[in-house]
Amino acid sequence: xxxxASVRKDSDGLSRATxxxxxxxxxxxxxxxxxxxxxxxxxxxxxxxxxxxxxILWLLTQHLGPMLQMLRVSLVDxxxxxxxxxxxFTFDNYLRFFGDRIFWMPFFRTLTFAAVFTFCTLIITYPVxxxxxxxxxxxxxxxxxxxxxIPFWVGEIVRTYAIMILLGNTGAVNLVLKWFGFIDxxxxxxxxxxxxxxxxxxxxxxxxxxxxxxxxxxxxxSYNEAAxxxxxxxxxxxxxxxLPLTLEGISSGCTxxxxxxxxxxxxxxxxxxxxxxxxxxxxxxxxxxxxDEWPTGAAFAVIMFVAALLIxxxxxxxxxxxxxxxxx
Amino acid sequence: xxxxxxxxxxxxxxxxxxxxxxxSPAYLRRAAAQGSGEVNIWTYNDFVPESxxxxxxxxxxxxxxxxxxxxxxxQFNLLAAEQPNPTVDIMTVAGHRFLQFxxxxxxxxxxxxxxxxxxxINPTFSESDWATINGEKWGAPILSGMEVxxxxxxxxxQEEAMTWDTLFSEKYSGQxxxxxxxxxxxxxxxxxxxxxxxxYMDDPAKAAAIVEEAKQFxxxxxxxxxxxxxxxxxxxxxFVNQDIALGHSWNxxxxxxxxxxxxxxxxxxxxxSYGFVYTYNVANNAPNVDNAYTFLDAILASPEIGxxxxxxxxxxxxxxxxxxxxxxxxxxxxxxxEEQLANLQFFRAEANEMKYxxxxxxxxxxxxx
Numbered sequence: 001x002x003x004x005a006s007v008r009k010d011s012d013g014l015s016r017a018t019x020x021x022x023x024x025x026x027x028x029x030x031x032x033x034x035x036x037x038x039x040x041x042x043x044x045x046x047x048x049x050x051x052x053x054x055x056i057l058w059l060l061t062q063h064l065g066p067m068l069q070m071l072r073v074s075l076v077d078x079x080x081x082x083x084x085x086x087x088x089f090t091f092d093n094y095l096r097f098f099g100d101r102i103f104w105m106p107f108f109r110t111l112t113f114a115a116v117f118t119f120c121t122l123i124i125t126y127p128v129x130x131x132x133x134x135x136x137x138x139x140x141x142x143x144x145x146x147x148x149x150i151p152f153w154v155g156e157i158v159r160t161y162a163i164m165i166l167l168g169n170t171g172a173v174n175l176v177l178k179w180f181g182f183i184d185x186x187x188x189x190x191x192x193x194x195x196x197x198x199x200x201x202x203x204x205x206x207x208x209x210x211x212x213x214x215x216x217x218x219x220x221x222s223y224n225e226a227a228x229x230x231x232x233x234x235x236x237x238x239x240x241x242x243l244p245l246t247l248e249g250i251s252s253g254c255t256x257x258x259x260x261x262x263x264x265x266x267x268x269x270x271x272x273x274x275x276x277x278x279x280x281x282x283x284x285x286x287x288x289x290x291x292d293e294w295p296t297g298a299a300f301a302v303i304m305f306v307a308a309l310l311i312x313x314x315x316x317x318x319x320x321x322x323x324x325x326x327x328x
Numbered sequence: 329x330x331x332x333x334x335x336x337x338x339x340x341x342x343x344x345x346x347x348x349x350x351x352s353p354a355y356l357r358r359a360a361a362q363g364s365g366e367v368n369i370w371t372y373n374d375f376v377p378e379s380x381x382x383x384x385x386x387x388x389x390x391x392x393x394x395x396x397x398x399x400x401x402x403q404f405n406l407l408a409a410e411q412p413n414p415t416v417d418i419m420t421v422a423g424h425r426f427l428q429f430x431x432x433x434x435x436x437x438x439x440x441x442x443x444x445x446x447x448x449i450n451p452t453f454s455e456s457d458w459a460t461i462n463g464e465k466w467g468a469p470i471l472s473g474m475e476v477x478x479x480x481x482x483x484x485x486q487e488e489a490m491t492w493d494t495l496f497s498e499k500y501s502g503q504x505x506x507x508x509x510x511x512x513x514x515x516x517x518x519x520x521x522x523x524x525x526x527x528y529m530d531d532p533a534k535a536a537a538i539v540e541e542a543k544q545f546x547x548x549x550x551x552x553x554x555x556x557x558x559x560x561x562x563x564x565x566x567f568v569n570q571d572i573a574l575g576h577s578w579n580x581x582x583x584x585x586x587x588x589x590x591x592x593x594x595x596x597x598x599x600x601s602y603g604f605v606y607t608y609n610v611a612n613n614a615p616n617v618d619n620a621y622t623f624l625d626a627i628l629a630s631p632e633i634g635x636x637x638x639x640x641x642x643x644x645x646x647x648x649x650x651x652x653x654x655x656x657x658x659x660x661x662x663x664x665x666e667e668q669l670a671n672l673q674f675f676r677a678e679a680n681e682m683k684y685x686x687x688x689x690x691x692x693x694x695x696x697x
Contacts, residue, residue, distance in 0.1 A: 080408040080409040080411075081408075102689075102696045102697070103696065105696045105697070106696050164565075169569055169570045170569050171569070188554070188571070191554055191571070269558070273555055274554075274555065274556050285688075285692060285695075288399055289401050289405075
């Protein structure tokens, strides 16, 4: 109480009243701060509203805002427009997709690529996550994770160029194959669905690995030991114990990688070839074209967004049903 | 005595510095009187020589902010989105795209009376028919380019490179690359049509049929191409990595490779090709108009600066006597035999609305096929 009284007596506020106490102690005793704290914590409801304000504002302005703006652009007949030029509401931009088959190919190609690359990423990263979670000592797991994270310290474009350096006609892979005498002429890896796939798997691997690692790391070893005691072989233990109990991680990882893969632009442009044009490139084309094609690009982006969400929604449902089936 | 060795980079720097220094007194005094500030420029890579920029900034106090662009369409959209309060003062518009920018009120007419060095531009470019629209000048021509067939001289003969057919031949299957939009015009020319489509302005049905024919041709030849690319840097990289043996290219990126010693040649094939001129333009409602004119007058000041732009970009300078400041190799990489130049015609803008209304969907169709 002496403390409070001393603060109240000091009309000059923080500095003189609090002497050499630690900063937070001085702050806690500062009149305006105390008044603010009392206002904020007056009721749980008010506390919730104030705490939630910033995250909600962030979500609205940084996440939802641009998407709503894109939705708005997709529903007008021209954008950008000169000052004071009229804009009319229209669904034509969406109808253009459904009315012109040439856009279907890159659309379905993108979804197919995304599904295939997601599956490949799962197959490649599951053993890595398994090894990390089950066979690396606790002490070394963080170190291993850090090593896996190193490539992600640089941007997508730089890592894509690294793939180009590896797979080019004069790249490391061809040079090694040539040096060992396996080939006379370089294998044209680049600008194919193969090079694009390598790039996308490489770029998305971590998004699959971390949920898988998290799911595997939580799995008690005693479950497998019990299964082994009951006579289950290695494959049966994996199929009946490990896999079902990591379905949640698989579901999260696959959803993340699939959604990211549907939106990749730079990697297909740099690594893909004439027959790998993805929908993001088609959309980008509308934004590059000089004229009033932005609304069409925006509509196509909305279509892909909705389609990707629908597919992942169905996938999540399936995984949920699978998990229920296993636990029933 | 210490031997003086000049490498290419140092030579470019030295010549540009010398050029800027020679040109400086007139414009620098004016600029100093105007005080400092900034000028915002949207342009292609290497179109403002670094040494010129540094000296301009040091002596005028005007900071030069460069934003790189790689596509006229993107530039148009960016500017349209920013109007009526653009962040840019000077842009780089190709002459054949003027109309589109002018119709959308994105450019301000160029007041050539404010450019004491306007006369340093070769009149072939500054006074040509496309340069004057609605009785006004809209840009200062700086570099000229053309669509060429570039080829690795160790893999393709010059004779083969004298026809666009080689680009679509089975012999070089999987070893070619091109920009689809540019190739649409060239394919029309190959087929004996007017790739500018000016001849079909009164016959849209025929124009549509021609674009359809060109589109079908490119779809049919799609299995032969290695890569559809977008930027000059991409085609340079593909040549260097030996991913391709020949490809359609702008002469600038190809010339830059030749100057770097890469075994590359380029031709204007017998069927013909198209040329274009890059111009510096002042944006409508530009925030720093005075600084923009100071910059333009400075960069037009001397042929040495034009030569430095050619050395850096590989495109051909529009400045009078700029070639006097190029090495023999640079001259060779930025010039063509008379008989090839006879096959060249410039892109024209009159039919652009109809042309690109047909070509853009065709490009998407080729990509999607």
